[in-house]
Amino acid sequence: MIIYLSMLTTTFIVFISVFKNQNQKISLYFIFLYHTIFSIVFLSLFTEAGSDFSYYYEQATLDESAPFGFGTAFIIYFTRMVSLNGTLGIWEVSLFYNLLGSIGLGYLYVHLKELTHSQKGIRAAFPAIVVLLPGLSFWTSAIGKDSLSFFAISAIILSISATRRHLAMFILGTTLLFLVRPHVGTVMIAAIFTAGLTSRAIPLRYKALILIGGAAAAYWILPQALTYVGLPSSLSFADLAQYIGERQEQNQGQGSSFDVSSQPFLIAIFSFLFRPLFDVAGVAGLMASLENLVLIAIVVTLTIPALLGMFKQPTFEARANLMFIVFMLAMLAPVTANSGIAVRQKMMILPSIFVLTALGMSRRRSKDAHIQHQTQGIPKVV
Secondary structure, eight states: OHHHHHHHHHHHHHHHHHTTTOSOHHHHHHHHHHHHHHHHHHHHHHTTTOOHHHHHHHHHHHOTTOOOOSTHHHHHHHHHHHTTTTTSOHHHHHHHHHHHHHHHHHHHHHHHHHHTTTOOTTTTTHHHHHHHOHHHHHTTSSSSHHHHHHHHHHHHHHHTSTTTOOHHHHHHHHHHHHHHOHHHHHHHHHHHHHHHHHOTTSOHHHHHHHHHHHHHHHHHHHHHHHHHHTOOSSOOHHHHHHHHHHHHHHTTTSTTBOOOTTSOHHHHHHHHHHOOSSOSOHHHHHHHHHHHHHHHHHIIIIIHHHHHTTSSSOOHHHHHHHHHHHHHHHHHTTTOOBHHHHHHHGGGTHHHHHHHHHHHHHHHHHHHHHHHHHHTTOOOOO
């Protein structure tokens, strides 16, 4: 207990130091406390029952010869380092992952707060609503890929924002994301390169550099990502079709599985983002269903109207987030046939959806203010 409390205090101090220059300190302290509560709940539920996170810890502490690698191999390698070769217990090591998850949530909150600072009503409360979504804290609070990938994606999104443009944070985020999930890291880099190439604000000479850099990166990164997901580096349409069919069948027959092979693409996207909807039994299914109802309400009332106002002149940041969402949905929605897996995987997409929503609201607010300014002084016709 003493070691756990000491580790908890240390991680809180680190969290404070990361956000020492931010104004919303009380809100950020609440985020760390809120996130840590979910970490305790997560460990209480799954430590005895067994899960991926306990497997990672066991492999990290039992097999000291595990090599450095991508995906699961990296998590085991990273966990062994954090645990000091088994000196720290699973609860203490989870606090470090909880720290990264809470920093990622803090990054997301800070950026959403910046984008919605002039909003009123429900739009002003949007950052707080996002922070309170239980899934964002629950799945990113323990040992595993989710906390690291969520932290990495939030760091990348913050680093490419118009008000930040932080190169060191971008390099850290993309490197970590590629180590944890090479295919997602590849998609993120592709989205950012695509946003740069299609942005009118970037001069042609810089687009040429982006194209050359993207081709060089793809030459090394793409084969690694394809190998990680089980595809040959020389990919053909036949290989891709076979892979999709195998992945669709892989999760069939499990507790919360559904058939995606016969679903239209848009229905598969809806299922990926918003299921379960009271079609999974138990407390976990009920909580996930309630959260999905909130997500549907956010998308219908805030995201879609916000996007409609951005189509004419989307910024580089908006393009990058939109491309990441589109690419990720195209990759994951047709092959994810299990609600339990989808609930965790969509945590990688939700930050971009939320930021894109806030960007649209900010653009819409600016247009309304501009119209109001232009109409001031115009005499009314009686």
